[in-house]
Amino acid sequence: MNLLLVEDDRLLGETICDGARQGGWHVDHVVNANAARTALVDHAYSAVLLDIGLPGDSGLTVLRNMRLRYDSTPVLILTARGQLSERIAGLDAGADDYLVKPFQFDELWARLRSVIRRSQGRVVPMFIHGDVQIDRSRRVVTKAGAEVVLSAQEYRTLLALVERPGHVVTRDHLHDIVYGTTSNVESNTIAVFIHQLRRKLGDDLIRTVHGLGYVVGRPA
Secondary structure (H helix, E strand, C coil), rough: EEEECCCCCHHHHHHHHHHHCCCEEEEEEEEEHHHHHHHHCCCCCEEEEEECCCCCCCCHHHHHHHHCCCCCEEEEEEECCCCHHHHHHHHCCCCCEEEEECCCCHHHHHHHHHHHHHHCCCCCCCCCCCCCCEEEECCCCEEEEEEEEHHHHHHHHHHHHHHHCCCCEEEEHHHHHHHHHCCCCCHHHHHHHHHHHHHHCCCCCCCEEEECCCECCCCC
């Protein structure tokens, strides 16, 4: 399983990475909010260990952007800020659990396993449109019973559309869902993802509304 660690204390980060790898995890370690946002766009993780006090931007901003993009990856916040108000702010932003520094590593791994178990036990509706099915609990897309491999960006684009069947979703909104509101990627990238989704899932799934955006029809 893949784990993203967002921690600017390099010594602590290296210690956590060593422990995680000994436990069989693959770990990506980044030290600031911008790097975290890039990693979350480019990869799918089983869980995120997220420090709040990051250089340049708060870890809470990273978390809020994740939830705005329908990224339900479980997040365990690691922070030296132990006040009740800080814990409430983290949970309200979408964190699954909260661990105050300094902590025992046995507790860290136990809490990490717990948030992953809870996320796997969530009941998430299956989206079905013709022969296309999206199992959001497992992030698996199938067409006519065969699994279709999508990139993280393609998957988030598709999910943003199917969450609003029958409604036009603008290109700007899709851009924010896929990349976050602070990204400056080229304006034609969403059109590229739409093209790829049509190629993989069929031309009739996503309709272009010229001058506005894209729409997926309501399931039959």
